[in-house]
Amino acid sequence: MTDLQALVLALLQGVSELFPISSLGHTILLPAVLHWTNINRADPSFLAFVVVLHLGTALALIVFYRREWLAIVRALVGSVVRGKLSGDRYEKLGWLLVIGTLPVGVLGVLLEAPVRELFGSPAPAAVFLALNGLVMFAGEALRRRQLADPARADRPIESLSYARSVAVGFAQSLALLPGISRSGASMVAGLLCDLDHEDAAHFSFLLATPVIFAAAILETHYLVEPGSHVVIYQAVAGGIVAAVAAYLSVAFLTRYFRNNDLRPFGWYCLAAGTVCFILSKMGVLS
Amino acid sequence: MKLLALALAAVFFVVGLLYGLGTINFLTKSGAEHSHHVSHLVVCWVIALLSLIWYRFQTSAESAR
Numbered sequence: 001m002t003d004l005q006a007l008v009l010a011l012l013q014g015v016s017e018l019f020p021i022s023s024l025g026h027t028i029l030l031p032a033v034l035h036w037t038n039i040n041r042a043d044p045s046f047l048a049f050v051v052v053l054h055l056g057t058a059l060a061l062i063v064f065y066r067r068e069w070l071a072i073v074r075a076l077v078g079s080v081v082r083g084k085l086s087g088d089r090y091e092k093l094g095w096l097l098v099i100g101t102l103p104v105g106v107l108g109v110l111l112e113a114p115v116r117e118l119f120g121s122p123a124p125a126a127v128f129l130a131l132n133g134l135v136m137f138a139g140e141a142l143r144r145r146q147l148a149d150p151a152r153a154d155r156p157i158e159s160l161s162y163a164r165s166v167a168v169g170f171a172q173s174l175a176l177l178p179g180i181s182r183s184g185a186s187m188v189a190g191l192l193c194d195l196d197h198e199d200a201a202h203f204s205f206l207l208a209t210p211v212i213f214a215a216a217i218l219e220t221h222y223l224v225e226p227g228s229h230v231v232i233y234q235a236v237a238g239g240i241v242a243a244v245a246a247y248l249s250v251a252f253l254t255r256y257f258r259n260n261d262l263r264p265f266g267w268y269c270l271a272a273g274t275v276c277f278i279l280s281k282m283g284v285l286s
Numbered sequence: 287m288k289l290l291a292l293a294l295a296a297v298f299f300v301v302g303l304l305y306g307l308g309t310i311n312f313l314t315k316s317g318a319e320h321s322h323h324v325s326h327l328v329v330c331w332v333i334a335l336l337s338l339i340w341y342r343f344q345t346s347a348e349s350a351r
Contacts, residue, residue, distance in 0.1 A: 080339055083346025098336070109329045110313040218325045 001039055001046065003234060005031075010238035013053040014060070014245025017212065018205065018253060020184030020265045021272075022132055025125045028178050029276050032122040032285040041120070045231075047222040052235040054216035056243035061209040064250050068206070072097070092158045093206070099162050100169035100207050107173040108215070115176045123280040128179025130273025135180075136266035139188030143261075146194065154196040157203050164193045172207060179273065182208055187262065197257040205250055288348075291341035295334045302330025 001009075012030060016023035027050075031039050040046060062069060068090070075091035076098070085091060119125065146152050160168075171189035175182035183204045190200030279285050304310045306327035314323045 080342065083342045085343075102333070102336075105329050105332065109325050114313075214328075218328065221324075 010241035014242035022181040025179035052239040056239035058213035060246035100165040103169035125178040126276035133269030136262040201257040295337035298334035
């Protein structure tokens with residue numbers, strides 16, 4: 001992997017992990033479009049590089065929401081020590097995140113490898129990317145229908161039930177499919193649970209943090225695995241670039257979703273997925 | 287429900303241990319190739335821990351009554 005490729009992939013990871021456009025889908029499609037045939041996604045060195053990128057992304061999210069995470073951890077520990085729930089906002093949010101993380105934790109460990117083996121090539125990733133766009137359009141359409149119903153009003157995150165948090169967690173699990181966005185799927189599920197765009201994005205980013213961090217930690221063995229000759233300066237620089245890109249992305253998106261919706265990302269995913277699928281069928285993608 | 291929480295904790299603890307020892311290889315990345323499936327072990331033990339927390343919530347609610 002050249003330095004330029006490492007830089008582009010780090011930037012892509014940091015941005016596309018949080019924008020609802022699927023980081024996994026993009027890391028499959030972009031090298032195929034640019035004919036980066038020297039990159040082998042199964043190579044231990046590449047996997048080690050990806051681990052560092054994920055660590056950078058997770059750290060950026062933790063730093064961005066540091067005060068909230070501190071309050072959540074404090075509230076969770078307090079409730080376990082007391083053995084009961086106090087009704088505190090951060091305590092409820094913390095347990096919603098714990099419960100919501102379970103589906104992707106279990107499904108991720110059990111299904112990640114077979115799913116990637118089945119769908120980890122450009123054509124399926126392109127189809128799922130286009131589908132991701134359609135899911136966002138459908139989510140926005142259903143959201144508009146909800147808003148028209150006077151019986152349904154927007155609710156704060158803490159008012160979510162644990163069952164709904166599990167539902168959002170299951171939606172997040174769809175991101176195991178390359179091309180389906182973690183934040184997009186969980187945001188659409190959040191919108192359908194009566195959260196507004198800002199809260200749906202907020203809950204989605206908080207929910208993504210432990211998953212990205214745990215996935216990176218569980219894969220740190222790639223850094224020391226035989227055959228892994230990760231170039232240290234590329235990995236360190238890549239991790240920093242991914243962290244900065246992720247921090248700026250989450251800062252931008254939290255502002256963006258105050259007044260905007262998912263449709264621009266839906267258009268992008270639909271167009272990029274369709275074009276990549278056509279290119280793959282024409283044999284243009286490597 | 288208390289019994290269910292304890293039973294779940296015990297089951298997930300043992301299943302995690304078996305994954306860690308490589309005794310079971312169901313739905314693992316490398317099948318029987320690698321003897322230790324650390325991520326499966328971690329997930330099972332996290333669920334076991336959450337089951338114990340659930341048990342704790344139930345017992346303290348009972349004693350408060």
